Amino acid sequence: MVDSLEISIMALKMLQNSALTHRSIKVSMIIVLGVMITLGNIAVLLVITSSVAGWSRNSRYFLLSLAAADSAFGLLVMPLNLCVSLLKDHTEGPDALCHVVAFCNASVYSTCMYTLAMISLERYVAVFYPLQYSSLMTRRRTLLLIAFAWCFPPCLLSPISFPGGIIEVHFSTASLVCNPSYSTNVGYSLSLTCVIFFPCSIVMTYANLRVWCAAKRQRLKLRRRGCVLVGRRHVASRVLVPVMAAYFTCWTPCMAAMIYNAVSGSSVPEWIEFVVVWLPTSNGFLNCIFYFWMNRSFRRKFYLVLQRLAMTLCPDLANALGWCSASSTQCVSGILDNNNSVHERSSSVSSTCTLLTLA
Template sequence: RFDCTNVFVRKNVRTRSLELTHRSVKVSIIIALGVMITLGNIAVLLVISSSVAGWSRNSRYFLLSLTAADSAFGLLVMPLNLCVSLVKDYTEGPDALCHVVAFCNATVYSTCMYTLASISLERYIAVFYPLKYSSILTRKRTLLLISFSWCFPPFLLLPILFPDGIIEVHFSTASLVCNPSYSTNVGYSLSLTGFIFFPCSIIMSYANLRVWCAAKRQRLKLRKYDCARRNRHDVASRVLVPVMAAYYTCWTPCMAAMIYNAVSGSSVPEWAEFVVVWLPTSNGFLNCIFYFWINQSFRRKFRLILQRLILALCPKLANILGCCSSSKAQFISGILENNSVHERSSSVSSTCTLLTLSFSSSQETDIRFF
């Protein structure tokens, strides 16, 4: 006699085992991504907390804001969601903890997008209005813009925080994240993308496209007067194109899935949901590469700081590794600090796209990208 009960039990056991395997893989990916983001932004913070040649004061403020927002992915978003996935029973309904975690997730995501848009706006002003840069983007206005990037998202996303509010929140076993149920309020879901994603995307696209076109025109002009520079790398394309490509690759699938969920009322497949939900956090690691490590002054300053740390913590290891002596490190530090005197005060911070005007020995005008 065919025993349907045993077949049903074995099927449930296999399903449960497969779910646990998928969950272990997802947790491993999240932890690895969190470690990469945290270590990368700690290294960035060590450098931009001190002066870097070619980076103005306002640029450092924006970079500190971006580093803080990216660090929140690894230090706040990932630990909170992993803790909820470990302590929460999947059969339980929504609770206050899930609302708090969902509010933190949405706030960090939105702050990161606003900060990226602010950096693009600063770059645009520095390139096209270099003589008016100090009067347009004063220290007070810079701090106000950064404050807006951090204070407006919590105000806009405040309804998510209340358990009995208009937005329902549930824990997703597919993405291991406390997600707002945007399908319960389509108008509010669309307003989030209308106030956050689309405005930031428009600002970034317009500013970076204008800067890229200006760099392209200048590069063509330089080829007519200086044949020796024809083989020089196209730094504008090497920086701006990856920055915008990484932004749209990381954020567009998440926003598209949110709109699809709100309009259709159904969710995407399990692994597709996991990828689109956690893909924006990888932008926090890519920012370290495109905004910082591609900059030569940043890499030089990081090597100097690393040598100082090794000399201070373990002098014997420094001798074994062949690190420079303390006197040589001080000499390099003096060179880096003196180089900052010759840079324009309107230089763009980490994006390596500020066009600075300098005169060569032949009295030819040359626009360079840092």
Template sequence: MCATLNFSASDDSNLSSADPHGLEGPTPRSIKVSIIIVLGVMITLGNIAVLLVITSSVAGWSRSSRHFLLSLTAADSAFGLLVMPLNLWVSLQKDHTDGPDAFCHVVAFCNATVYSTCMYTLATISLERYVAVFYPLQYSSLMTKRRTLLLIAFAWCFPPFLLSPISFPDGIIEVHFSTASLVCNPSYSTNVAYSLSLTCVIFFPCSIVMTYANLRVWCAAKRQRLKMRKYARRTRHNVASRVLVPVMAAYYTCWTPCMAAMIYNAVSGSSVPEWIEFVVVWLPTSNGFLNCIFYFWINRSFRRKFHLVLQRLALALCPRLASTIGCCSTTNTRFVSVIVDNNNVVHERSASVSSTCTLLSMA
């Protein structure tokens, strides 16, 4: 949704006048393209690593949890595999003096849909973890497979329905290619009520759900940690603070500037400086890479399973290299089979979703 910003095309003169022949160094346009490509590669590689792990069972993660995390990984992967290539293609092929066209409407629709789906998916994950922590005994009945798939379907199907007016070339929303942010942007300044309603239906509800659910889990974990100090000198690491605080900080850092700029542009009808526009438009895509860190790499079970997957790939792709190690290959193979069996056993559990669930005592 964050790529739904539209700023004035007056920035064309800034880019055209800034070393058009590239004789004095890289132009702002080439720098922006390089930043987008590097960010897209990081997001794609990070989510590929995540997919390699969560497509199989991970200790401590229920089936519902894996479905939600797969949905988040797919939404984050769309940043690097769909949003960035489409906008870079338009920026390289489109004549920026031309007006809006049908293809730019399609690109803007894809941008807004992917951004909105990512926010809804983050909200559903927070809701599922809240249920897992505070209702562990009713988790299996509350988070059934049918309800899980319905929540995921809502996160993926509702944004296209809500944002469908963007895809029509002759609709109520005008779309132009922005040379400042290198994206196809709908012009919400022509329809202020529609743009404000989008933030009220997408950003604010998702932010409220995430904030409430994660704050409740964090407070409960803190109370439990204080109780445990009375009976033990050494307590576990504060997993809730290590996971929940970075997740919420990254979410608001990446999404709030974009939403604020969109509301400012819709209400005032004026644009923001070129580089500020570029940063606020592309900053939410970095959340697709940060999610890989906060939701996955902090989890010890995920790291162990990732090392196991790499080990199995190395044995499958390089058997000669494995044989040079000696008897370690046989030992590693047996170790792999044992770990997989253990993970499959743990995988059938439908209790807590993440390590934060173990912080609470429901006595």
């Protein structure tokens, strides 16, 4: 009898140690991902707050909105969930803070999806209606679309923020996230996917597929006329395909797990839940790569911004790197970039990349 009790105690201690080890690994992964997302989007914001060659004003507005939404993953979502995970005791069940954190999580996720759909829609208009672009995508309409992407999700998801309301919220020890209890709110869970995920996915898929097909057809015509080099890479494929692949890879498992949880009433295994819940946040880092770093104008402008920061904060380092002359702070030719001399075009950055493919 005593031996069996000791064995049970030892097994319980091993389980606790294993849970603590898994928890430490998860927290470390979340912190690393948060730092990557934050640094990547801060670099993006430093560049696109000023004009970039080939990027119109509307494009910069949409991309600023996307960078801000992605930054919220690292600056808001991750710190809030880590605080709840590390500082609170969850044996007593959910409280008001957990409801607020779950509301912030869902709002940021939804805003990112809507912003990506708006960017795809703007790209579609720029490519297929270039002559009507200025009248269709006015500054007022652009700001209204951005406002809709930021304001509609909080209004739609507001029931999550009220403790004791129609939406139950729990803290998941598997994913270290405050989430609504989808199994007890099946109708609300399915309505969220029908109002947010599926409409955004349809808009993105249709718009990007049309742009990609148009670019491919035009490229084939120009190739037959000898206007395009055969060995030149297809820029539309290099940008649009990774963007859509990253979007569905990051978001589909999370939505599928949420629907499975709502319909079946049971949760997925621990590590699968952790991966699918935090996978959408990695889309905030991948957006930096596909929408910004793969663009030559952005890389060139980032290099100029980095040089200016180095010359302002550490002129000795800038001189050592050859960015400025040794006798003065006047920069070597090619470093200065006058933003006022950049003529903004009436096409988006994405459509510009696509049209450059056709030239």
